[in-house]
Structures are given as C-alpha cells and as structure tokens.
Amino acid sequence: MARLSINGTMREVEVEPDTPLLWVIREQVGLTGTKYGCGIAQCGACTVHIDGVATRSCSMPVSAITEEQKIVTIEGLSPDLSHPIQKAWLELDVPQCGYCQSGQIMAAAALLQATPKPTDEQIASEMTNICRCGTYNRIKAAIKHASANMG
Amino acid sequence: MSIATELSRRNFLKTSAAAAGGLALGFHVPFTPQAVAQTETPEINAWVMIKPDDTVVVRIARVEMGQGTLTGLAQLVAEELECDWAKVTTEYPTPGQNVARSRVWGNFQTAGSRGIRDSHEYVRKGGAAARMMLVQAAANEWHVEPSACTVAKGVITHAASGRSTTFGKVANAASKLQTPNDIPLKDAKSWTIAGKPLKRLDTPDKINGKLVYAIDVQFPGMLNAALKNCPVFGGKIKSFDAAKVEQMPGVKKVVQVADTGVAVIADTWWRAKTALDALPIEWDNGPNGSVQSADIAAAQKEGLTATEAFLGNRNGDARAELASAARRVEAVYGVPHQHHVTMEPMNATVRWTPDKCEVWTSTQNAESALATAAQASGLPTDKNEVFRHHLGGGFGRRSTSHDFVRYAVLIARQMPGTPVKTIWSREEDMTHGWYHPTTQCRMVGGFDANGELTALHMRISGQSILATVNPNALQNGRDAATFQGLNPQGPEGQFGYTIPNLLIDHAMRNPHVPPGFWRGVNNNQNAIYLESFIDELAHSAKQDPLEFRRKLMANHPKHLAVLNAVAEKVGWGTPPAPGVFRGLAQHMGYGSYVAACAEVSVSDAGVLKIHRIVGATDCGHAVNPQQIEAQVEGSFVYGLTAMLYGDITVKDGRVEQENFDTYQMMRMDEMPVVESIIIPSGGFWGGVGEPTICVAAPAVLNAIFAATGKRIRQMPLSKADLRKA
Numbered sequence: 001m002a003r004l005s006i007n008g009t010m011r012e013v014e015v016e017p018d019t020p021l022l023w024v025i026r027e028q029v030g031l032t033g034t035k036y037g038c039g040i041a042q043c044g045a046c047t048v049h050i051d052g053v054a055t056r057s058c059s060m061p062v063s064a065i066t067e068e069q070k071i072v073t074i075e076g077l078s079p080d081l082s083h084p085i086q087k088a089w090l091e092l093d094v095p096q097c098g099y100c101q102s103g104q105i106m107a108a109a110a111l112l113q114a115t116p117k118p119t120d121e122q123i124a125s126e127m128t129n130i131c132r133c134g135t136y137n138r139i140k141a142a143i144k145h146a147s148a149n150m151g
Numbered sequence: 152m153s154i155a156t157e158l159s160r161r162n163f164l165k166t167s168a169a170a171a172g173g174l175a176l177g178f179h180v181p182f183t184p185q186a187v188a189q190t191e192t193p194e195i196n197a198w199v200m201i202k203p204d205d206t207v208v209v210r211i212a213r214v215e216m217g218q219g220t221l222t223g224l225a226q227l228v229a230e231e232l233e234c235d236w237a238k239v240t241t242e243y244p245t246p247g248q249n250v251a252r253s254r255v256w257g258n259f260q261t262a263g264s265r266g267i268r269d270s271h272e273y274v275r276k277g278g279a280a281a282r283m284m285l286v287q288a289a290a291n292e293w294h295v296e297p298s299a300c301t302v303a304k305g306v307i308t309h310a311a312s313g314r315s316t317t318f319g320k321v322a323n324a325a326s327k328l329q330t331p332n333d334i335p336l337k338d339a340k341s342w343t344i345a346g347k348p349l350k351r352l353d354t355p356d357k358i359n360g361k362l363v364y365a366i367d368v369q370f371p372g373m374l375n376a377a378l379k380n381c382p383v384f385g386g387k388i389k390s391f392d393a394a395k396v397e398q399m400p401g402v403k404k405v406v407q408v409a410d411t412g413v414a415v416i417a418d419t420w421w422r423a424k425t426a427l428d429a430l431p432i433e434w435d436n437g438p439n440g441s442v443q444s445a446d447i448a449a450a451q452k453e454g455l456t457a458t459e460a461f462l463g464n465r466n467g468d469a470r471a472e473l474a475s476a477a478r479r480v481e482a483v484y485g486v487p488h489q490h491h492v493t494m495e496p497m498n499a500t501v502r503w504t505p506d507k508c509e510v511w512t513s514t515q516n517a518e519s520a521l522a523t524a525a526q527a528s529g530l531p532t533d534k535n536e537v538f539r540h541h542l543g544g545g546f547g548r549r550s551t552s553h554d555f556v557r558y559a560v561l562i563a564r565q566m567p568g569t570p571v572k573t574i575w576s577r578e579e580d581m582t583h584g585w586y587h588p589t590t591q592c593r594m595v596g597g598f599d600a601n602g603e604l605t606a607l608h609m610r611i612s613g614q615s616i617l618a619t620v621n622p623n624a625l626q627n628g629r630d631a632a633t634f635q636g637l638n639p640q641g642p643e644g645q646f647g648y649t650i651p652n653l654l655i656d657h658a659m660r661n662p663h664v665p666p667g668f669w670r671g672v673n674n675n676q677n678a679i680y681l682e683s684f685i686d687e688l689a690h691s692a693k694q695d696p697l698e699f700r701r702k703l704m705a706n707h708p709k710h711l712a713v714l715n716a717v718a719e720k721v722g723w724g725t726p727p728a729p730g731v732f733r734g735l736a737q738h739m740g741y742g743s744y745v746a747a748c749a750e751v752s753v754s755d756a757g758v759l760k761i762h763r764i765v766g767a768t769d770c771g772h773a774v775n776p777q778q779i780e781a782q783v784e785g786s787f788v789y790g791l792t793a794m795l796y797g798d799i800t801v802k803d804g805r806v807e808q809e810n811f812d813t814y815q816m817m818r819m820d821e822m823p824v825v826e827s828i829i830i831p832s833g834g835f836w837g838g839v840g841e842p843t844i845c846v847a848a849p850a851v852l853n854a855i856f857a858a859t860g861k862r863i864r865q866m867p868l869s870k871a872d873l874r875k876a
C-alpha cells in the first residue's frame with residue numbers, strides 16, 4: 001500500500017511497490033490527463049510535478065515517493081485554465097492532437113517556476129518532451145508569452 | 152465529448168433509409184421526425200442540431216487527430232448556418248448510425264488530407280439547408296415571406312414588423328419542415344467565419360487533462376489487456392505457459408489471440424503488462440525469420456537496373472536520348488522504413504456480449520473499424536458499434552489497418568460482458584506497425600552539347616503500399632500511388648517540370664515488412680529523389696538551382712508561383728548570414744502546390760543546424776489560415792524527423808527499434824524557425840495536412856550540399872558524415 005498526496009488530496013492505493021507513479025495516477029486514482037507515451041523516460045508525456053519539480057512519472061516507482069511529497073498532475077494545475085501557461089497555450093492555440101500537451105504544460109510550468117525569464121536556449125534545452133505533431137515553435141512562443149505576462 | 156454522451160446517444164436517430172433516399176439531392180439531408188421524438192435537441196438535419204438555449208451542435212463525420220479538421224468543418228457549417236460561432240459545439244456520429252441512415256454523413260475516412268476538401272460542399276449545404284429551414288419556421292410563425300427575413304449570429308429578424316427570434320426558439324418547428332431542394336451557397340469572398348483564423352474548438356480540453364482519448368476510457372468493472380504478437384511478421388504463436396503468471400497480482404486470464412499472439416487480462420494494465428513480460432512464450436517465426444535489412448536492400452538494388460518495371464510517366468524516348476547524351480549525370484538514393492509513432496499507442500476498449508459488440512477507439516476511418524469489429528466479433532454488422540474519440544495522432548497508422556480493433560475484440564470475446572481495454576505497449580506498437588515503405592531510386596539525367604537538359608530517367612525500386620494493403624487497387628499489378636507527385640497530369644499531383652525525354656518507372660520489390668500509408672505517403676521520398684537530383688543537375692550544369700528550375704517550370708505556373716514565393720521571401724540571390732547556406736525544393740501533392748527554402752549551417756565537426764525554413768502552400772481555398780500555418784510547422788517536423796533519424800531496420804525478420812531510445816524524434820532544440828506563406832489562388836481545394844512534409848527534407852539536403860559539397864543520398868542523415876568534403 002502507498003499513501004500519496006495528489007493534487008492536495010491524500011490517496012491510499014493498493015499497489016506493488018515497484019508500480020510506476022504514472023500507472024497509479026491513471027489506473028488506481030483515475031486521473032487520465034497524465035499520458036503514457038513510452039514508459040522509459042524518453043518522451044515526457046507522463047510529466048507531473050513532485051514538490052514543484054517536473055518528473056517523468058512512468059519511471060518513478062511509487063515506493064520512492066513519501067506521503068509528504070506533493071504530487072501535482074495536469075488536473076491539479078488550475079481549476080479553471082487560469083494558470084499562466086494554460087492561458088498562453090489557449091491564446092496561441094498550441095495543441096494539435098493534444099496527447100503530449102499535458103506533459104508539455106507541466107514541464108513548461110516547472111520551467112517558469114524555476115526560471116521565470118528563460119532565454120530561447122534555456123527553453124530549448126529544458127523542454128525535451130516529444131511532440132509528434134510538431135508544435136515546438138508554438139510551445140516556445142507560448143512559454144515566452146506566459147513569461148512576459150507573469151511580469 | 153464525454154463517454155457519457157456517447158453512451159446516451161447510442162439509440163438515438165434510427166431513420167429509415169426511405170426518408171434519406173427520397174431526397175433527390177447530391178447529398179442527403181433527411182427529414183427525421185422519429186429522431187426528434189427521441190432527443191431533447193431538435194435535429195434540423197444530419198449536420199445540425201440546435202438546443203433551446205441556441206447551442207449549435209455540428210456533427211463531424213471526419214475525425215480530429217490534431218490537424219484541425221474538426222474546427223475547419225464546423226466553420227464551414229457555421230458559415231452557411233449564420234449561427235453565433237461562440238455557441239458552436241461538435242459531436243461525432245457513429246458509423247453504426249451512418250449505416251442505419253444510408254450513409255447520410257458520407258465518408259468517415261480521414262486521410263489523404265481529404266478531411267475538408269472532399270466534404271466541404273455537402274457540409275456547407277447541410278448548414279445552408281438548416282438555416283433556410285430555421286428562417287422558414289420563423290416566417291411561418293409570423294406569417295411573412297422568408298425572403299423578408301434576415302439572419303445573423305443565430306438571430307432571425309423581420310425588419311418590417313420589428314420582430315426577431317432565435318434559432319433555439321424555432322428549432323423544433325424547423326426540424327419538422329421539408330428540406331429545401333435548391334440550396335445556394337455563399338461565395339467564399341463573403342465568408343466571415345470560414346476562411347478566418349479562428350481558435351480551435353478542441354483546445355480547452357487538451358490543456359487541462361479533461362479530454363478523454365480512447366486510451367483514457369474507463370468503465371465500472373473494466374479490465375485491461377496487454378498484448379504480444381509474434382515479433383516476426385508472418386510468424387505465429389507456438390505455445391505459452393499461462394500457469395507461470397496466473398497467480399501474479401491482478402491477473403484474470405491469459406488468452407491466445409488469433410494464431411499470432413497472446414494477451415494477459417488483468418485488473419490494471421500495468422499488472423497485465425508485468426505478467427505478460429514474465430510469461431514464457433514460444434514463437435513460430437515462420438518463413439521470414441532469417442530476413443535482414445541487407446536482403447531487402449539487395450533486392451531493391453537489383454530492381455534499379457531491372458528490365459521490367461511499371462510505367463509512371465513518359466514522354467519522348469529517355470533511354471535513347473540518355474544513351475547518346477553529350478553528358479550524363481547519375482545518382483542512387485534511398486529511404487528506409489519509417490514508423491508512424493502516434494503519441495497515443497494503439498488501443499481499443501471493447502465490450503462483447505453474444506448479441507452486441509461495442510468498441511471505443513481512435514480511428515481515422517470508423518466505418519473500417521466497424522467492418523473489422525464485425526468480422527472479429529462474429530456478429531452481424533448492425534450488432535456492432537464504434538464510438539470515436541479524438542486521436543492522439545493518426546498519420547495514416549489508424550487508417551491503414553484496424554488490427555488494433557481486431558485484436559481488442561478477439562480478446563474481449565474471451566471475457567463476455569466485461570469491458571476490456573487493450574493497450575499496445577510502445578514496444579509492441581513500434582515493432583508491429585505498418586511502415587512507410589522503403590525504396591531506392593536511380594536517377595539519370597542527360598544534357599545535350601549545348602548544356603540543355605534533354606532527358607531524365609527516374610527508376611524507383613522497392614516496396615508498394617497497395618500490393619499489401621489494398622491489392623484490388625493495383626492496375627495489372629501496377630501501384631499508381633507509387634508515382635504520387637510524378638504524374639503527367641491530374642489534380643492530385645502533377646510533375647512540375649517539362650523535360651523533352653522523360654521516363655519514370657517502378658520496379659516493385661516487396662519485402663515481408665508490412666507497408667502503410669504514412670503521412671505524406673509516397674510524395675515524401677519522391678520529392679527527396681527528384682528535388683535533390685534536380686539540384687545535382689543544376690550544380691553539374693553550373694547553374695543557379697532556382698534559375699535552372701525556372702527554365703524547366705515555365706509550363707507549370709502554379710508550381711512556379713510557390714517556388715518564386717519562397718525564393719523572394721528568403722531573399723534568394725542575396726547573400727545569407729555568414730556560414731549559412733540555402734537549398735530549395737518544390738512539389739505538388741494532395742492537390743496543393745508547395746515549396747520550401749531551407750537555411751542551414753554545418754560546423755567543422757559536421758554538426759547540422761537548420762536555422763530557418765520558409766514554406767509556401769497554394770491550397771486553392773484556405774479555410775483557416777492559422778491552422779494551415781500550424782500544419783506547415785508540424786509537417787516540417789514530421790519530414791525532418793524522418794530525414795534526420797527515421798530508420799526502421801530488420802534483423803532476423805523482426806523490427807529492431809522498440810522505443811524512443813533507439814528510434815529518435817526531433818525535439819525542440821533542433822527546431823528551425825518556420826515561416827509560412829499561404830497563397831490561396833482559388834478555384835480548387837487542395838489538402839494541407841501533408842503536402843509540405845515532402846519539401847522540408849530536400850530543401851535541407853540541398854542546403855547541406857551548398858554548405859559542405861556533400862550530397863547525402865541515403866537517409867537518415869544521422870548515419871551520414873557531414874564534415875566538409
């Protein structure tokens with residue numbers, strides 16, 4: 001059994017300790033906004049925040065997480081699309097198929113948290129998530145837009 | 152669109168074929184009183200429903216997979232309907248409803264960049280007919296002529312008497328009226344919704360985690376299955392030892408799937424996958440277990456000079472002219488297999504009972520999904536239904552084959568009454584694809600004594616898609632699709648050069664690896680071969696590549712216009728920044744004319760940087776310019792990823808690459824600035840989701856030659872040494 005704080009709610013889940021956090025979030029907790037893309041920490045579709053740090057949840061066993069650590073998923077980012085990153089995504093119509101976008105948004109939100117005014121180079125080196133639809137330029141523009149709006 | 156609404160819609164709208172068929176129109180807008188009785192929302196016609204609060208529900212037959220078709224189609228309907236765009240919502244009809252209603256929504260297939268260009272006329276008529284009926288209903292109520300009424304943003308006004316009403320108020324009455332016979336459409340010049348860069352309708356749910364993709368479907372009591380098929384195409388399953396894993400956590404059942412695979416069904420997918428990975432399996436690799444990539448390449452190589460080949464395009468006598476040419480230039484190119492890599496892996500959820508089979512999935516063609524479900528379920532077609540979700544990527548994978556539906560149904564049949572979601576792991580997905588075909592190409596050009604290009608022979612050797620996927624479409628064995636963009640004429644893709652002696656032919660060499668339609672399809676390598684070689688010819692003739700093309704393109708003004716547009720925008724002829732070099736490419740595909748100019752630099756260590764690509768598209772009509780720009784950017788990523796990394800290789804009959812660690816994707820740090828020029832010259836409807844893919848790679852390859860003097864002819868680039876020659 002594991003106790004996990006997800007989006008501000010304490011959850012108790014019956015799982016094997018080596019179960020990746022991704023599948024606990026999707027299957028036991030039922031929050032499906034966090035996506036499976038590769039399972040080997042390559043694509044970033046499964047990105048969540050653990051204590052504010054962007055983490056690829058497919059490669060993080062639940063046993064490695066304590067109940068004091070705060071997990072935030074895309075569903076917990078804001079209740080109403082009001083996070084600056086979401087606003088920028090909406091403004092620039094970033095998503096195409098959208099499947100990678102939960103992960104992109106979580107990665108971008110963590111980036112701006114740590115580096116509120118990132119350069120193009122910082123954005124390109126930090127944002128390593130795969131987007132097969134090729135929305136990279138819009139993602140970059142939206143991060144800069146959000147950064148500017150955050151003042 | 153939630154599952155709940157899809158479920159609640161399950162029995163709605165059973166309209167008789169007679170009602171639909173009774174209308175002598177090029178399309179059907181049936182009068183459906185039965186339907187109205189069963190739903191709270193009046194259906195004006197198959198395309199439009201209007202709720203009492205004026206919410207407009209536009210039915211979308213084609214599917215959204217990222218390309219923006221959902222929004223574009225809704226724009227076209229809303230334009231004619233004259234409704235308030237802010238009140239527009241959408242929903243997918245099911246293929247079962249389409250069958251029951253005599254295919255009132257037409258074709259569901261979403262491929263070949265056809266989502267809009269194939270259906271714009273009848274969906275616009277659907278919107279226009281609905282508007283006419285709504286106005287008629289208001290006019291009837293007021294006892295005035297409909298022609299005396301005006302309509303704007305969902306409000307109908309009779310100016311003479313100062314009365315007005317809304318669509319929502321008259322929808323019920325309108326739904327009982329006859330469909331008009333004569334349905335005039337607006338001139339595109341007067342569009343206010345279509346043709347505008349409106350925001351996508353599907354964005355909000357894609358940025359808060361709410362959108363339910365097929366892989367996210369959940370039902371009470373649902374089980375999950377993980378699947379393994381024989382890793383060698385054409386192989387079978389010999390045996391597996393279920394007892395070894397049956398006691399593992401969550402495992403419910405281990406089942407054989409057809410004669411090729413095995414699946415573990417468990418309470419969660421992670422447990423199913425964990426048990427499947429532990430399951431001892433023996434495969435019968437079949438006849439292909441010793442095929443290697445080198446064997447496939449050797450067969451293609453032999454085809455490059457084989458005497459027998461299928462004809463694609465010919466004028467004059469290229470062979471004779473080349474034999475006597477004052478100067479010949481020759482080169483061999485090659486493109487390996489590529490995988491689609493939709494970000495959402497293959498999956499489907501199925502509930503099977505002895506009298507009903509329901510499927511929730513991501514498909515580019517729900518009608519094919521339905522047919523596949525019916526075959527696999529053992530139930531008549533009308534006992535099957537497919538519920539559609541937005542796709543986490545399609546790229547042709549989800550139209551080429553519905554194997555993911557078939558296997559999911561075969562698995563769920565072994566758990567009657569229980570919904571079972573089958574997800575392919577990324578590894579299973581990547582090793583069981585329908586791959587972009589592999590080909591080589593031998594190009595030979597001939598100049599006369601005056602230095603004029605007088606002959607070209609383009610010999611493609613390699614895999615045909617249709618020979619495997621749709622052999623009925625072959626013409627005496629010839630796969631016409633091989634010649635995409637190389638045909639002498641036709642609205643889909645015309646060869647853009649006039650060369651007095653021309654021969655383009657195909658020696659078909661089919662390996663055992665299944666081929667598929669892969670975004671852009673055969674345009675992709677055809678443009679690499681042709682546009683790289685035209686560049687080679689220009690350089691060998693010591694001519695500027697733009698001027699060299701212009702001379703050959705005088706009879707193809709639309710091809711030339713997009714090429715000129717990129718050249719002008721990039722400033723061809725003026726020097727680029729120090730260390731930066733340019734390359735050009737043009738092509739016609741999916742009815743659109745496209746061109747690109749790339750700017751690259753290559754470091755002394757041979758590291759490529761693509762700085763900028765300017766792309767131009769003439770797609771005739773532009774339904775949503777902002778979405779077209781997004782498609783151009785995305786298509787460049789698709790084309791450049793293939794050029795840089797795409798390389799599926801075969802060892803002992805099986806695909807070697809299993810995941811993103813060995814099959815790389817382009818990421819943000821490699822992304823160039825993209826500038827797109829849209830030239831909607833009018834008069835035709837070209838596609839936008841695919842055509843520009845194919846010009847990205849040759850433009851970059853030509854720029855690399857300009858930078859290094861190296862001509863890269865075998866993809867992918869990651870295997871080439873780019874240090875200066």
Ligand code: FES
Nearest residue numbers: 037038039044058
């Ligand atoms: S699913 Fe976790 S990085 Fe790809």
Ligand code: FES
Nearest residue numbers: 097098131132133
């Ligand atoms: S939007 Fe489709 S993968 Fe990124």
